[in-house]
Amino acid sequence: MNVWQFLADFFVNVGAWMGELLSGWGLSPFWVSLIVKVVGGLALAIGPLTAVLFLIWYARKVIGRIQDRMGPTNDGTAAGPFALLQAVADAIKMLTKEFVFPKERDRVVFLIAPVLAVAVAVAVWAVIPFGPQGMQFVDLNIGVFYVVALASLAFFAMLMAGWSSHNKYANLGAFRAVSMIVSYEIPQMLALLVPVMLAGSMGMQGLVRAQEVPFIVMVPVPALIYFLAMTAEVGRLPFEQAEADAEIVAGYFVEYSGMLFGAFYLAEFINNLSASFVFTVLFLGGWRGPWVEQAPVLGLVWISLKAFLVFTLLTFFWGAMPRLRIDHILGFSWKFLTPLALVMLVVVALVDKAVQAAGLTSPWGRAGWLFLANAAVALVTVALLYRAERRQQAAREARRFAIVR
Amino acid sequence: MITVQQVVFALFAVLTLGGAIGVVAARKLFHAALWMVLAFFGVAGLYLLLEAPFFAALQLFIYIGGIAVLTVMAIMVTRGIMKPKEPVFTYAIGAAGTALAFLVMLGLFIFKTPVWDVAAPTGEVDPNGLRALGQALVSPSAYLLPFEVASVLLLAVLVGALFIAREKE
Numbered sequence: 334m335n336v337w338q339f340l341a342d343f344f345v346n347v348g349a350w351m352g353e354l355l356s357g358w359g360l361s362p363f364w365v366s367l368i369v370k371v372v373g374g375l376a377l378a379i380g381p382l383t384a385v386l387f388l389i390w391y392a393r394k395v396i397g398r399i400q401d402r403m404g405p406t407n408d409g410t411a412a413g414p415f416a417l418l419q420a421v422a423d424a425i426k427m428l429t430k431e432f433v434f435p436k437e438r439d440r441v442v443f444l445i446a447p448v449l450a451v452a453v454a455v456a457v458w459a460v461i462p463f464g465p466q467g468m469q470f471v472d473l474n475i476g477v478f479y480v481v482a483l484a485s486l487a488f489f490a491m492l493m494a495g496w497s498s499h500n501k502y503a504n505l506g507a508f509r510a511v512s513m514i515v516s517y518e519i520p521q522m523l524a525l526l527v528p529v530m531l532a533g534s535m536g537m538q539g540l541v542r543a544q545e546v547p548f549i550v551m552v553p554v555p556a557l558i559y560f561l562a563m564t565a566e567v568g569r570l571p572f573e574q575a576e577a578d579a580e581i582v583a584g585y586f587v588e589y590s591g592m593l594f595g596a597f598y599l600a601e602f603i604n605n606l607s608a609s610f611v612f613t614v615l616f617l618g619g620w621r622g623p624w625v626e627q628a629p630v631l632g633l634v635w636i637s638l639k640a641f642l643v644f645t646l647l648t649f650f651w652g653a654m655p656r657l658r659i660d661h662i663l664g665f666s667w668k669f670l671t672p673l674a675l676v677m678l679v680v681v682a683l684v685d686k687a688v689q690a691a692g693l694t695s696p697w698g699r700a701g702w703l704f705l706a707n708a709a710v711a712l713v714t715v716a717l718l719y720r721a722e723r724r725q726q727a728a729r730e731a732r733r734f735a736i737v738r
Numbered sequence: 739m740i741t742v743q744q745v746v747f748a749l750f751a752v753l754t755l756g757g758a759i760g761v762v763a764a765r766k767l768f769h770a771a772l773w774m775v776l777a778f779f780g781v782a783g784l785y786l787l788l789e790a791p792f793f794a795a796l797q798l799f800i801y802i803g804g805i806a807v808l809t810v811m812a813i814m815v816t817r818g819i820m821k822p823k824e825p826v827f828t829y830a831i832g833a834a835g836t837a838l839a840f841l842v843m844l845g846l847f848i849f850k851t852p853v854w855d856v857a858a859p860t861g862e863v864d865p866n867g868l869r870a871l872g873q874a875l876v877s878p879s880a881y882l883l884p885f886e887v888a889s890v891l892l893l894a895v896l897v898g899a900l901f902i903a904r905e906k907e
Contacts, residue, residue, distance in 0.1 A: 363742075442772065474868075475792050482795040485803025489775060492810050496768055504814065511807060518803075 341628035345467040348373060370470075377470055378455050385602040389420040392602075392648045399652035430591035438588065439497035446494035447589065447596035453487045454603035461610045462537045464620050464632030469538060476537035477525055480611055481518070484566060487604070488514050491585045494597070498588035506584025509659055513565055513572060516666040521562035523674035527555040527681050528615045531703075541619030546700040549616040554707045555677050556616045558670055560646075563612060565662070567604045569647050571654040572662055609643035610636065617643070673714060680706055747787055754780030767813050775806045792868055 339346050348369055355365045390405065394415075397404025405416035412419045434443070460476040462469040473479050488511050495507025529535050531551065532543035549556045565572035586597040613619055617639045620632030657665075684706040688699050757780055760773030778801040785794035874880040 439766075439768075442769075473791055475795050478792070478795045478799070482798035482803065485799055485807070488807065489802065489810075492807065492814075493772070496810070496814055508811070508814070511811060515807070 343630045377458055381603045386420045388602055395648045396652035427595040428592050433590040435588045437499040442493050442497035446490050447593045450490035450600035451596050453483050454600040456483055457607040460537050462541055463636055464629045472536055472538045474536045477535050495585035500588050502587050503585050516663050517562045517565035520558050520670035520674040523678055524555040524559035526678055527552050537614050540614055544618040545696040547618040551700045551703045552707055554711055558674050563608045567608045570651050571657045573656050605647055609640040612643050613639040680710055750780045750783035771810045771813055775802055778802050
């Protein structure tokens with residue numbers, strides 16, 4: 334095997350090399366596979382933690398530019414070119430800060446909450462496929478369902494933090510977060526079912542393999558629904574009710590200081606990034622891209638680039654969106670996204686069956702019909718919204734000019 | 739010789755039972771809810787050990803994401819929950835006795851029942867088991883009716899809860 338072949342499938346080859354080395358030392362196959370898995374898991378967990386250092390810098394820079402500021406600069410500091418090391422300096426500062434504990438806190442719960450938040454955020458990465466074969470920690474056949482189930486543990490971390498802080502703002506933040514996430518989980522699950530139905534698989538790898546045509550082209554409306562619900566799930570503006578610094582200071586982690594606060598901040602960024610990766614797998618074709626068959630390691634590049642684009646979109650939202658009121662947010666989920674997601678589920682199922690019955694088995698033919706169905710539903714939705722708005726406007730005018738007796 | 743499976747089973751069993759004991763022993767209601775989450779988590783682990791990851795994820799999603807979250811929210815809106823007063827319940831010995839008697843009866847019943855002497859299934863787990871389950875839930879000859887009746891029941895509960903909780907105008 335020459336160097337290029339080794340590099341082409343770098344991660345799998347390193348794993349195989351390590352396995353051979355360990356069995357050369359006389360270890361039993363069980364211990365070899367265990368050690369290789371543990372080392373791989375540690376390497377995987379370091380990925381999001383280091384990526385976040387860059388992403389914090391990136392988000393601050395992007396938001397700065399949106400708001401006509403410079404963002405972090407290296408003017409007069411040792412932050413390196415473009416202040417790239419700013420986030421590193423922040424991390425070091427955070428690590429050396431004193432912990433300030435509220436007097437009435439619930440000791441154990443207060444300390445477990447940030448640990449749980451980060452652990453859950455990193456655990457999502459176990460099922461993300463970074464390449465065709467072997468470049469995934471474990472290919473669960475219920476991959477997407479695993480991700481959704483982990484989210485339920487994530488908001489438990491919020492609840493625990495909010496309650497144990499013994500602070501009204503923290504409690505309010507936790508309440509807002511949970512009511513919002515519980516509401517948005519429904520359209521998210523319904524939109525998630527569409528790619529699962531089209532791919533015939535809940536496994537992440539199966540979903541990517543089914544996307545000869547990326548699902549965002551086939552079913553743009555569920556993709557949009559999923560994206561909005563996902564934005565709410567990770568608490569990004571305009572759905573930033575859990576933190577809302579202007580109203581409830583910082584929500585559920587207001588009482589945390591030092592690296593305990595840092596843990597929540599870290600978990601938030603990791604959640605943003607892993608949500609971007611999951612969206613990429615579901616709708617953007619995951620690791621698919623040119624030359625992946627020849628060099629599987631390229632899958633990592635493609636999926637990272639796509640996820641980075643999604644993350645950038647989330648950051649644009651962060652910089653450009655206002656914060657919606659909580660009742661508007663919940664109303665939007667229950668009265669608009671959920672019915673639309675239900676309609677989309679039925680429409681996609683019917684059209685896909687009809688297309689298969691008509692014998693259109695080529696991926697692009699199927700995609701074309703599904704796209705047309707999506708466009709039709711989108712047009713009808715916009716027309717309905719337009720009519721509803723006109724009616725409301727008429728009602729408002731009537732009220733305004735009504736004769737008060 | 740203890741196998742790895744046995745160690746993992748012991749771990750999850752301890753989590754489940756420890757969590758269950760915590761639920762009844764905790765002083766604060768919020769802690770009881772958290773112990774309950776731990777017990778649910780242990781059960782999810784047991785499902786994983788039985789090679790049923792779908793049920794493990796369901797356990798996490800429904801029991802922790804649904805039931806436990808609702809319980810905690812209900813607890814959090816309860817007044818004066820941060821400072822538990824002296825326990826108002828004074829029949830501790832009687833209650834323990836009743837529970838013990840019930841446990842002994844249940845244990846006798848379980849150990850006398852011969853159903854448990856089933857041989858362990860051999861061979862691989864059926865990879866299409868999940869598919870079969872899904873089809874059974876929607877096929878009229880299997881469980882379609884009970885499945886739909888259950889969902890109608892839940893809908894009725896939802897509407898009833900809304901009716902009770904609605905403020906009078």
